[in-house]
Amino acid sequence: MIDAKDAILNRRAIRAFKADPLSDDQLREIVRIAQKAPSWIDSQTGRVIIVTGDKLATMRNHHQRLNEDPDIHTNSDVPFIPIADWDQASQKNMTTRGATGPQIFGADSWNQMKSRQSALLFNAPAVAYLTLPKGYAPWALYDLGALGEAIMVAAQSLGIDSIPAFEFIKYPDQLRQALNVSADYEFILGIGLGYADHDAQINRVNAPRMDLNQVLTIIK
Template sequence: MEVKQAIQKRHSVRHFTDQKIDSKQLKEMIGIAQKAPSWVNSQPQKVYVAQGETLEAIRKQQQELAITGAKTNSDIPPMSRKRWSEQAQKNMAEWSHGIPAVLGDNWQETLGKEASQLYNAQAVVYLTLPKGYTPWSLFDLGAFSQNILLATTEQGIDSIVAYNFVKYPQILREELNIPSDEEIIVGIGLGFEDEQAQVNRITSKRMDTESILKIKK
């Protein structure tokens, strides 16, 4: 699979099958992702992968907290949609308004259920940065994350990047032994798409290239 094909094929999968992922294959994909650019070769990121019993423990604890209505406290707090740009809010609204056509009137309940189960991901990759990281390190981590997504797609593994993976960092620190001097930035769920699941038919549109691009000669 060419890079262009991997980019076009990858999409957010919201329900995975129970098929397991080979840990050796994951390690190889992380190694490939390390080829991402890094500011002065600083390589600030750390990678923690949860599978098997560890992932099930995380899943169970998050479900229990969600049931009790526990407040989320991710290391990077989410921002209200109202604080985003007008264009960003428009894009978000168009995406949200299209979901009921796929899932029906109870779409919020359906998405909430999948999120509480961590989308049945068979592995979750958690990426951290040292506290006090610079914006350049955040850029590095974005490039590193994209390399993971493309490398796994090339191997036939599906993915989703979601806030739900990192909204209870206290659980992750305990289960994965993540030290307090690292901030948990993002979680990437991996597995194999359940092609029968209706939630996997949700799509998103990208803006016309002309609306974001300026070329000056």
């Protein structure tokens, strides 16, 4: 068990996992710890569905086929916002982060690597889907973000790696069908969980953070 500071600092998005599975006990422990995340008047609106084993293997195959079909596009419950529609400062960060992979590997092999791993759902042995009831209050989205970070930090503290990804919830209608979830629930984000494949080149990429002074203002 490592402390909170190290768990936060060590966490990074992993895009290639080893096949080693996680036990139900490990998955339950991660979410049990993360449930301590705060929420508006303790509303605890978010629900977590974890998929693993044969079910995830089937869903991974299906995801791969959907990604390969040029006629199928994302229909995510939370809309996909193209980079050009974000504010200028965020756009700059996104292009810098996106450039780290191409800088290391060259644009073509980076794009190939990333789309292959995305289609495979990064080979994560477990995926935690974060859901909210349709018509949720905006504060519930804030709370779900806190729950998501708590899941990843809790996992890290137990030696388990993760990636938060839009990729997991790109096709929510198919997820609702595969997981027998009613249309009353929206799939907001997925978190892949497992053990990083440290030999995989794609995991060499890291994302720089802005200078603290650009993010923080202290006023006295």
